[in-house]
Amino acid sequence: MKENPIRSLPGIPVLLAALAVAALAAWLFVRGAQGESLPSLAAAVLLAVAALFVLVGLYMVEPNQAAVLNLFGKYVGTVKDSGLRWNNPFYGKKKVSLRVRNFESGKLKVNDLDGSPIxxxxxIVWKVVDSAEAVYNVDDYESFVHVQSEAAVRAMAGSYPYDQHEDGQVSLRSHPAEISQHLKEQLDERLGEAGVDVLEARISHLAYAPEIAQAMLQRQQASAIIAARTRIVAGAVGMVEMALAELQKGGMVQLDEERKAHMVSNLLVVLCGERGTQPVVNAGSLY
Structure with missing residues (x-):
């Protein structure tokens, strides 16, 4: 069911007219009571009932709010004009806020793509864009948003690993923009039928579950150490190659294979060691 805008009358003129009719009814009632005139009393009662009937049709619409009108259960239309408005007194009226709202899901414990508990x-930042769908397509659109949002977060978390294992792989921790976009798309798909538009969706808390947090921290540290060592070794090998090439350039130093191996070993120890090395001066021959 799509939203159908409907016209409404300004409420202030209607209110003044109803008060005037009520005042006229009171005057006729007083005159009728003084003169014991039944027609005046009857007219006063009818005018009072009419004024009361007109007053029932008044309702207030705040800024960024919509009033969904129905006649005996049938949807009639939606009024978004703010202020005091008037429509058929027989219309039922349900107010729907069109303001931007947000809520934070509680901490959900789920398994990521690798099966690790996180x-x-x-x-979630959202607002109602179709009041008719929000009222008539779901029972309680606010509860619907909360439940579906948590379901979307669970589904999204199970589609990605917590950490990036390969270059170019999207993970929950390393690609927040892509994850937020995916979550927003899932929410738009789930909440579209409720007349809700998701403006923003982003992760506010992400961590390993307490029972595996220490073990996963050690794994992250080990991965970082291995990556750092790999770069150090690659750099050291390049420096050794450059040193040998410079020494042998122009025949400055001629090294046989055994001396090259010994020099490479010493340079790698110096370049890759975590602590400062102590030099040993060889005053004699290598042999």
Missing amino acids: EIAAV
């Missing part, structure tokens, strides 16, 4: 929470 804790994740997300902030």
